[in-house]
Amino acid sequence: MKPAGSTDPLPAIIDKGGLQVLIDALIGGGFTVIAPRLTDGVIALDTITSVDHLPAGATDEQEAGYYRVHDGGGGRLFDYATTPQGWKRYLYPPEERLWQAKREGAGFAIVEERAPVPRYAFLGVRACDLRAIGILDAVFDHGRSAEPRYVARRDQALIIGVNCTRAGSTCFCTSMGTGPAVGTGADLVLTEFGDDAAPALLVEARSPAGRKVFARLGGRQAAAEDIEAADAAVAKAATMVTRHMATDAAAILKRNLEHREWAKVAQRCLGCANCTLVCPTCFCGSVEDTTDLTGATAARWRRWDSCFTSDFSYIHGGSIRRSGASRYRQWMTHKLSHWWQQFGSSGCVGCGRCITWCPVGIDITEQVRRIKDSEGGPH
Amino acid sequence: MARAKKPKLAVWKFASCDGCQLSLLDCEDELLAVAANVDIAHFPEATRAVIAGPYDLSLVEGSITTPDDAERIHKIRRRSKRLITIGACATAGGIQALRNFARIDDYINYVYARPEYIDTLAKSTPIHDHVWVDFELRGCPIDRFQLVEVINAFLNERRPNIPRYSQCVECKRSGAVCVMVSRGTLCLGPVTQAGCGNLCPPLGRGCYGCFGPMEAPNTMSLAGWFREKDTSADAVRDLFRTFNAGAAPFRKESEAHEQR
Incomplete structure (x- = not known):
């Protein structure tokens, strides 16, 4: 799981309390933490301040034209597939005023928008969604035609990926080569594994910004068995994928x-x-x-x-x-x-x-x- | 910046509940700005003062249901440079277009003690069946922000920003969760024009279709999905037969589920 020659520290093992330490560190660092949260009967992205805002024990059932949340009991925080909408709405909001113009005599003056750029920490970004952010980067951060608002928000965003340990029935990441393991672009990556009632979280730091937060996390250093168990949980998710896109x-x-x-x-x-x-x-x-x-x-x-x-x-x-x-x-x-x-x-x-x-x-x-x-x- | 010569605005009522013209009085903050930029020349619901025509902008509420009204709308059209219909009655015949699916005499005999006094047409029809309409503003009732937008566009000689796409676009932009997919609620959102201000789905209710058919409504697919999910033919018919029962795509879909 640790690429050769990387300067990343060895993964750590934290529990729910350790995740709260992470959330506190992010908020202390000026981030608004966005994460999956049970809202209106769905697990949707929302602002959180506590680990208790994560949908512990919740699972989702997805089919074509069908979505329901079930309480699976247990203490897993990430035991569901994709949220109804992705992270796009935070980086590229549904509605945005670009500029204003005020009439001045026969002409007009342009008033630029100077809204402060939000500083987001995205907690729980799935492999497919991280790849999607990578695709949006290619679209919006594109030389002369860059979209400055997107780029400003993206530059400030911290991404905490979560490896999927369960696949939904509408998932087909394996045939797109995007999941279930989180690829490049995340600052930190979590894998939830082990006991259903009190699962452990394996944390990997994958960027300078991620290592900075990682250093404050505590927990214990992951043993070889932990890494093996986490890898096995992700590998199992891949076998749960039932839908496939034709490769060509x-x-x-x-x-x-x-x-x-x-x-x-x-x-x-x-x-x-x-x-x-x-x-x-x-x-x-x-x-x-x-x-x-x-x-x-x-x-x-x-x-x-x-x-x-x-x-x-x-x-x-x-x-x-x-x-x-x-x-x-x-x-x-x-x-x-x-x-x-x-x-x-x-x-x-x-x-x-x-x-x-x-x-x-x-x-x-x-x-x-x-x-x-x-x-x-x-x- | 008030205009030197203000356009004359008239508001006209046909068969309707007055809710749409009330939306204009409901504009609150914007109402003062509207009143400062137009001369309200004929608006009995707001003022007894009447300025003679012709009018630069006529807002027409209500459907045509009597022989007198079928004459009156032509007179109004002749005296109006621009004519905009407001609401489901004026654009689709309104809830009173339910009579179009029945025999008018049955209704009259059932409702009135002295049916012989009633002089009414067999059908409730939208204004565009009778005269040229420059713009149709949807809704039962209309959305006051859309009304101000249409007046605003008229004053500034630009195209009104009134989208014709589905209600789903508004739900997704606002982050509202789809009640059809997440709860199995019957919802007309996918075939209904956006514009109400996203009233029902965020409260967990399906869209009632108050704003009428969207630009390219695939009612057959949506109704077929409802039927597959064990919705009765009567229920599907009734879903399409409310405030916009007379709008052609909704009318045809409701008729397709009529049990004969």
Whole structure:
């Protein structure tokens, strides 16, 4: 688990009390700690100040168009799959005022936005979601076209990953190569293992910022058996993954831009945009100009948008993607296929949110498989 | 900065409950700004003072349900440079469009002691069935922020920021949890236009569809999903048959689940 030649300290073992020490250290360091928390009957991301805010004993059940939380008893703090929404809303908020303009005589003056940049510690980032943040980095931290607000928030964020020790039924990280073990980009990584009532947490420091917090944690040094047990728990999660994305999805979609399946899925697709809004890598927004009644001030807002709305592809003369089929195809081919040309990776991390949170349970892995199967041949 | 020549605003009422025009009086902080920027020329619910037409902007509430009203709306259109309908009655016929699914005489005989005094049309119809409408503001009732936005856009000669996408977009932006997926609650959000200010789902209720059909409503898929989840045909029909029962996509879907 410890890469050769790394300057990272040996992993430590902490318990629930040790996690509180971590949370206190983060808050003391000026961070707002965001973590999974039981809210409105779901395990959603929220601000926490105590280890007791974590959903101890809670598990989730996810299926296409279905999500429920169950109380599994026990003391596990991370025994569930993905939260309804990812970390995107903290780094790239759903709604943001970009600037204002005030009328001055015949002209106008620009008023810049100078809101303080929040300093987030993300506690409990899953492997798929960490990969999603990496993808958003590629999208927004992109040379001349960098999005300064995203970059400012991202630069200040501390990421505490959690290796998955359980997979949900809509998860397919293993076929996207993104999980269940947390990859690069985390400052600290936790693995929960051992006794159900009082599980242990293996902590690894993986960055200078992570090592700084790690030094204050206490706990005991992990023994070889601890590391083995933690590794085994993560390996077990991989075996629990039941959904799979076709490995050659990009190529399959690229050669099937005209396919009867697009029209068929459009009969089911509500065009409601839920899949894109819960997707941790969908980054599309639109800008909207507002005025006050007198026309003395104007403001430009950026809001989350979606390729499923008809205004999104509206240009002079009308919307380009008029049919549900064309909108669904745009989303899926971008996500799985031409994202590679644009950003050098797939846009999908296998988190399964688009499957769980589609109100009518459309399954992106199933859609690819239908097209693939229609091609015939060995697979 | 008040304008030198203020546009004349008129508010007109047809078959309706007055809730939508009340939204204008409900604007509170914004109401003073609206009043400072327009001349309220005809608004009986707010003032007895009447300024003669023509009017720069007419807000029309209510549906057409009587022969007299079917005439009156043409006169109003002729005296209005811009005509905006406000609310589900004016844009879809309102809850009173339930009569469109029944025989009008049955209703009259059932409700009124002296049915012979009643002079009414067989159907409740939206304003756009009768005259050209420049913009339709949805809702039962309308959202006052959207109303101010439409007046604001009119005053500043810009396009109003009134989205036509689904309610789901608002839920997800606000972080509200999907009640359909997390509770199995019947919800019209995926086929309903956003704009109400996200009232029901954050409180754990499904969307009632007060803002009418979204831009491309796939009611058949949503209704099919409800039916698969053991919802009766009657319940699905009734779901689509409320304030926007007369809006074509909702009307067709409700008729598809009519037991004959």
